[in-house]
Amino acid sequence: MNIALVGNPNVGKSVLFSRMTGIGVISSNYPGTTVEFEEGRIVRSGEVLTIFDLPGTYSLAGISEDELVTTRLLAERNPDVVIAVADATRLAQSLVLILQLVELGYRVVVALNFMDVARRRFSIDVVKLSEILHLPVVPTVAVTGEGVDELIQVIAARKVPRSDFVVRYDTHIESLLSALSSETGDRTGPFPSRGALLKLLEGNEYFAGVFQSATIEKAVRLREEFREEHMESIEVHISRDRFGEAGRVISEVVGKLEAPPSLGERISELTLRPFTGSIILLLVLSGVFLSVVFVGGTIESLLAQTYRAIVGDAFADLAALIGGQAGLAVARGIDLSLQAILSIVIPYILVFYIVLGLLEDSGYLPRAVALLDGLMHKIGLHGRAIIPMIVGMGCNVPAILATRVIESRRERLILVTITIMAVPCSAQVAVILGTVGHFAGLGYAVLIFAILLAILLILGRLLHRAMKFEPSTLAIEIPDLSVPRPRNVLYKTYMRVKDFFVIAFPILLVGSLVLETLTQYGILDKVVDPLSPFTVGFLGLPAVTIIALIFGVLRKEMSLQLLVLLFGTANLATVLSPEQLFVFALIMATYMPCLSAFAVMLKEFGLKDTIKVTVSSVVLAFSLGGIAHILFAVF
Amino acid sequence: MASENVEEYLECVFDLTRNGSPAKTSDIAACMKVSPASVTEMVQRLSDLGFLDYEKYKGATLTEKGAEVATRIKRKHRLAESFLVRILGMRRGESHEEACRLEHTLSDESERRICQMMNNPQVCPDGKPIPQCDRECRLCESEPSMPLSDLEDGEAGLITHLRCEESPAKIRRLISMGFVPGRRVLVEEEVPAGGPFVVKLDECRIAIGREYASIVHVKRCA
Numbered sequence: 099m100n101i102a103l104v105g106n107p108n109v110g111k112s113v114l115f116s117r118m119t120g121i122g123v124i125s126s127n128y129p130g131t132t133v134e135f136e137e138g139r140i141v142r143s144g145e146v147l148t149i150f151d152l153p154g155t156y157s158l159a160g161i162s163e164d165e166l167v168t169t170r171l172l173a174e175r176n177p178d179v180v181i182a183v184a185d186a187t188r189l190a191q192s193l194v195l196i197l198q199l200v201e202l203g204y205r206v207v208v209a210l211n212f213m214d215v216a217r218r219r220f221s222i223d224v225v226k227l228s229e230i231l232h233l234p235v236v237p238t239v240a241v242t243g244e245g246v247d248e249l250i251q252v253i254a255a256r257k258v259p260r261s262d263f264v265v266r267y268d269t270h271i272e273s274l275l276s277a278l279s280s281e282t283g284d285r286t287g288p289f290p291s292r293g294a295l296l297k298l299l300e301g302n303e304y305f306a307g308v309f310q311s312a313t314i315e316k317a318v319r320l321r322e323e324f325r326e327e328h329m330e331s332i333e334v335h336i337s338r339d340r341f342g343e344a345g346r347v348i349s350e351v352v353g354k355l356e357a358p359p360s361l362g363e364r365i366s367e368l369t370l371r372p373f374t375g376s377i378i379l380l381l382v383l384s385g386v387f388l389s390v391v392f393v394g395g396t397i398e399s400l401l402a403q404t405y406r407a408i409v410g411d412a413f414a415d416l417a418a419l420i421g422g423q424a425g426l427a428v429a430r431g432i433d434l435s436l437q438a439i440l441s442i443v444i445p446y447i448l449v450f451y452i453v454l455g456l457l458e459d460s461g462y463l464p465r466a467v468a469l470l471d472g473l474m475h476k477i478g479l480h481g482r483a484i485i486p487m488i489v490g491m492g493c494n495v496p497a498i499l500a501t502r503v504i505e506s507r508r509e510r511l512i513l514v515t516i517t518i519m520a521v522p523c524s525a526q527v528a529v530i531l532g533t534v535g536h537f538a539g540l541g542y543a544v545l546i547f548a549i550l551l552a553i554l555l556i557l558g559r560l561l562h563r564a565m566k567f568e569p570s571t572l573a574i575e576i577p578d579l580s581v582p583r584p585r586n587v588l589y590k591t592y593m594r595v596k597d598f599f600v601i602a603f604p605i606l607l608v609g610s611l612v613l614e615t616l617t618q619y620g621i622l623d624k625v626v627d628p629l630s631p632f633t634v635g636f637l638g639l640p641a642v643t644i645i646a647l648i649f650g651v652l653r654k655e656m657s658l659q660l661l662v663l664l665f666g667t668a669n670l671a672t673v674l675s676p677e678q679l680f681v682f683a684l685i686m687a688t689y690m691p692c693l694s695a696f697a698v699m700l701k702e703f704g705l706k707d708t709i710k711v712t713v714s715s716v717v718l719a720f721s722l723g724g725i726a727h728i729l730f731a732v733f
Numbered sequence: 734m735a736s737e738n739v740e741e742y743l744e745c746v747f748d749l750t751r752n753g754s755p756a757k758t759s760d761i762a763a764c765m766k767v768s769p770a771s772v773t774e775m776v777q778r779l780s781d782l783g784f785l786d787y788e789k790y791k792g793a794t795l796t797e798k799g800a801e802v803a804t805r806i807k808r809k810h811r812l813a814e815s816f817l818v819r820i821l822g823m824r825r826g827e828s829h830e831e832a833c834r835l836e837h838t839l840s841d842e843s844e845r846r847i848c849q850m851m852n853n854p855q856v857c858p859d860g861k862p863i864p865q866c867d868r869e870c871r872l873c874e875s876e877p878s879m880p881l882s883d884l885e886d887g888e889a890g891l892i893t894h895l896r897c898e899e900s901p902a903k904i905r906r907l908i909s910m911g912f913v914p915g916r917r918v919l920v921e922e923e924v925p926a927g928g929p930f931v932v933k934l935d936e937c938r939i940a941i942g943r944e945y946a947s948i949v950h951v952k953r954c955a
Contacts, residue, residue, distance in 0.1 A: 268822030472928030571942030
């Protein structure tokens with residue numbers, strides 16, 4: 099049996115899916131987490147149930163990406179049963195989607211989720227709801243698993259009928275429907291003709307495909323006539339009537355309880371008030387930053403010590419075993435990649451993902467989006483862009499993936515460019531703090547962060563103008579605040595770190611081996627002299643630092659260790675002036691992303707745009723370095 | 734109070750004299766579908782009652798008193814027709830006939846409410862201008878529909894319509910999130926610095942940008 103999970107964004111589909119199948123899916127308390135669909139199988143009383151989780155959608159109108167994906171997948175997979183996941187606390191939205199599923203002739207069972215929260219606020223007559231809609235309705239609490247078993251039982255027992263509930267639309271729409279269905283004898287496949295015709299009238303592109311061209315032309319003309327006659331498009335009237343119907347159903351099944359606002363609700367209010375909200379936002383963002391830097395830093399030094407103690411001479415032995423320069427290159431290459439994992443991935447990225455997971459599940463992120471939308475618009479971005487930018491403070495790789503929540507490609511590209519150039523990732527932060535911050539004073543580090551902020555603002559405006567792009571306006575649902583469940587947060591962290599390993603580790607390993615080989619055979623040293631006019635003359639840095647800068651392409655944080663190696667001293671203050679440290683850190687902070695980020699960008703945006711962004715970031719980084727050097731020389 | 738028949742005649746003269754020249758009895762007869770003889774008789778009567786100025790061989794024009802009645806009827810007709818078509822979704826042929834009946838019976842109070850609900854429409858569905866309200870209509874003045882973005886924090890409104898000249902993509906996004914006519918929307922917070930509006934639609938809390946908020950038209954409500 100094929101079973102589809104359909105519902106509005108953020109109603110807990112993914113959690114329900116994990117509960118039903120035992121397969122992990124990343125779920126978050128902000129809309130749009132499931133970008134591609136997941137599939138899982140379970141066996142119940144001898145029957146194989148194949149369950150697939152679809153992206154959250156508000157309707158089946160087939161206009162936006164998620165709506166189109168959902169209508170198409172539903173039609174292609176033709177599920178035997180559709181589980182409509184409804185949010186009991188916001189029933190109207192969910193009912194509108196359910197009514198559309200019923201209209202299209204699917205066998206629907208309603209999973210009335212978040213029942214625990216809903217019960218505290220009002221009474222819902224589940225039996226009556228089921229009677230009105232002619233559908234089985236199962237109350238569930240996905241996070242605790244309540245009702246999940248019953249849901250599976252109802253499906254396995256084949257107790258899900260086709261509902262004969264019909265929404266009546268206004269007289270004009272009804273007359274169009276009957277005119278169309280009597281005039282055109284089109285076969286509409288598995289769909290009832292009324293439902294398919296409604297979708298056609300609504301302008302759903304997918305459904306245009308099931309009709310003959312004469313019918314489609316007629317529908318287009320009727321849509322146009324309707325619009326001229328009513329000065330409103332037909333889909334507004336269709337939606338209005340669906341919401342009207344949903345409201346009528348709700349008035350029959352939902353009773354109000356007078357519940358005083360809970361503590362959570364009162365905190366929730368504060369997070370949205372401009373004044374208190376901004377303070378909370380600032381605290382949250384600095385909390386993210388500080389926990390990554392300090393908790394990460396502490397874990398890093400612990401791990402580094404443990405690593406050295408465990409590994410001991412193992413790599414020296416390995417080098418000896420293989421022999422020669424090749425042996426050294428291989429051994430050191432592997433050693434360095436492992437160190438990278440221990441010094442960056444585990445401490446910083448892991449900590450960051452845990453913090454991010456907590457933020458996501460608490461439902462706080464959409465609040466940050468709402469508060470910052472105005473400001474983000476001024477730099478040509480959508481409020482939603484704040485999420486990838488926060489993610490970028492951890493690592494650019496997931497940040498680039500996170501830009502998928504933005505619909506327009508141009509806007510995504512602007513966002514990725516800004517994130518790569520102006521949002522310091524944890525490795526870049528480590529370099530900034532470990533060089534100028536440590537040896538030249540925190541003032542210099544703060545100055546670099548200020549420069550990054552300025553780049554962010556200026557770049558945003560420039561790109562916005564150059565690409566002639568108006569950011570789309572915001573419409574995002576703000577979920578209730580809730581206490582994150584450790585299980586879900588840890589699970590997500592695990593999945594994401596795993597993804598990171600899969601994408602980044604091979605690149606890291608190959609890159610390290612190549613660079614080590616170049617070093618061992620002295621090839622890298624050969625570029626020191628030819629490039630010294632640039633390094634010394636333009637940037638005012640010692641000639642050998644170019645090696646550290648080139649290494650930055652592979653791994654930012656390594657360039658710091660490399661400086662130590664190149665100069666043969668851990669006290670960089672003795673070999674580099676504060677100004678030189680500043681120039682070095684500034685270049686590292688704006689420099690192109692590491693190879694892993696490059697690879698992900700390539701996958702998401704293609705070669706042309708990736709190279710454009712990379713080249714411009716390198717040019718920007720070195721120009722800034724040069725300008726800083728000149729300014730230091732002048733003043 | 735003028736009878737229904739009187740109102741029909743005045744309306745007919747109103748239509749025929751719009752080009753500035755007096756209405757000929759033959760034209761009135763064609764418009765009212767009666768014989769020219771009965772038109773002459775009726776026009777004479779209306780002239781006696783002070784609704785029309787009638788000159789033989791030249792035709793009839795509305796007096797100030799007559800114009801007032803005719804304008805009011807015309808306004809009611811076109812408002813009613815707009816209401817039937819735009820709000821109830823009736824087809825135009827049916828709506829015209831029904832509006833012809835309603836124009837004589839629609840109370841002034843209903844007229845005001847329709848006007849208010851539809852944001853004081855300027856033209857009726859067939860594009861003819863709706864004669865503007867000539868009364869001291871305090872309801873209209875104080876409570877026309879307005880963009881959602883004009884509501885203050887803590888105020889609620891009933892959605893009357895979505896501005897239809899906007900791009901279909903935006904309209905569809907709004908309706909899919911539940912911004913449809915007839916629903917109540919409460920503005921909880923207007924985030925400063927060009928930020929979005931945090932609104933509540935039933936139990937849903939949604940942040941919508943200014944551009945979206947200016948598309949949704951509402952009528953203030955408690």
